[in-house]
Amino acid sequence: MPDADRHRAPTPPARLSLRGIGRRFGGVTALADVSFDVTPGEVVGLLGDSGCGKSTLLRIVAGLERPDAGAMHLDGRPLPPDLPPERRGIGMMFQDYALFPHLTLAENVRFGLAGRPRREAEAIVSARLADVGLGHRAGSYPGTLSGGEAQRAALARALAPGPRVLLLDEPFSNLDRRGRERVRAETLALLRAADTTALLVTHDPEEALAVCDRVVLLRDGRVEQVGTGEALYRRPATRFVARFLGELIECAGRCQGGAVETPFGRVPTDLPNGSPAVACFRPEAIRFHDAGAARGRVLRRAFLGARAMLLVTVDGLAEPVCLSCPAGEGPEAGDAVRLDWDGAQAFVFLREAD
Structure with missing residues (x-):
């Protein structure tokens, strides 16, 4: 893996706090009274079945969706619901990677560096692509990449601006089992080296246990239990938690x-x-x-x-x-x-x- 110094975030990782987050769509409650903290440099997993509110919560943190109730803070400072995504210091990696097909990998990674001096931006692009093992593919287009390469390119683009919090929405779901295990280990190593605070959405208990420092298990839009993966597995608060974490x-x-x-x-x-x-x-x-x-x-x-x-x-x-x-x-x-x-x-x- 690359040297940790090359990944160090330009700003310290943030503490993310959510209190009483709620969201309704018509008569359907997507989220209700969701509260938890993500400490600086911690990787926290949002775990649950499809439709439990994981991705809605991620979009609210990113500023792509507004909550109907509750408040969010970064390092104790309010994060207004109407603050645009680009001004939050929060990066997001989408499930489908959302790479621009008409741009090369270097141009995709450079996209989030608008306003940086050209030489600085080029150095960051080169470093981030090298970090994920794609330095030799800088001039390639997304359509020529394998699934694992596309995932790594999307991660390089998300990390390039040095976000204080990185949101990852099912980042490994499009990979086969062998590729998923390898890429998630590489991703975790990069997040650790960059000391990045991260919130990761997954429906896979094994993935949550393997990658995350702590897990927030959601059920029908509500928090069922928060804790380390081992705590949820060995000391489940409810039968739902016990069933979800294992046989x-x-x-x-x-x-x-x-x-x-x-x-x-x-x-x-x-x-x-x-x-x-x-x-x-x-x-x-x-x-x-x-x-x-x-x-x-x-x-x-x-x-x-x-x-x-x-x-x-x-x-x-x-x-x-x-x-x-x-x-x-x-x-x-x-x-x-x-x-x-x-x-x-x-x-x-x-x-x-x-």
């Missing part, structure tokens, strides 16, 4: 004596006695063990390279569960098995709380 094995029951009885054993909870509850396990918390409380049978075993995936029926559960083990270990299809859990990744929620 769950769910066991309905009722709280008695400070626990919920499940086929895998009793799961402690502080819910009141008699509460209808759901005990949820991450699949990796379930393990094959000869002395396990649960009994089951392996229906199928599939080879997936380093690991094998097993479809297992469990006595007391209506649906089979998917478990994994190292490829050279574990039971085979048709084997009877015993299972227990390690207790580290189980959660209990009220049954009505989805």
Whole structure:
């Protein structure tokens, strides 16, 4: 990767604060009382299903959309809703990259540098294209680029003016899996090197966990939970959060004596006695063990390279569960098995709380 000094932002990264942001379209509430902070140099992910308000919120921060309620601040100073996008010190990278097809890559990157002295602008263009590994394509046109190259060119253009906050709208969604993993690692390294405050929209929990310092999970226009990816995964506030961040094995029951009885054993909870509850396990918390409380049978075993995936029926559960083990270990299809859990990744929620 390039030297960090070449990426250093000309101005310090900003602290972005949102308080009570709301937006309606006719009778539809797109956003309601959205509040959170992005600290200087932090990469925060806006995560959620399609239609949950992620892109609307990004457009409001960029100045492309006006909120109906709430306030925004940069470093404690109000960010007026009517302040034009070009005067906010905020850059945006669109999902479709929005490169100008009639301009070369160098001309695309130079577009946001109007008013800079020519020599300075040319130096910035050369540096940013080199940063993303496209220095040799400066004279090429967007139509000749691969998907990964187009993404990197759009990032170079977004970073060229030295924005204090960079907004990224599903920046990796147009790439195949292998290209996506490589390009997002490169993008994160560039953001870190430039010490850029960033807000990234994604619908992919894996991407949010891999790229973002913290995650804002939205549900129907409202904030469901804010925290590190690990916190949301290991300590979800609701069953919605637990489901969204990863696979769950769910066991309905009722709280008695400070626990919920499940086929895998009793799961402690502080819910009141008699509460209808759901005990949820991450699949990796379930393990094959000869002395396990649960009994089951392996229906199928599939080879997936380093690991094998097993479809297992469990006595007391209506649906089979998917478990994994190292490829050279574990039971085979048709084997009877015993299972227990390690207790580290189980959660209990009220049954009505989805």
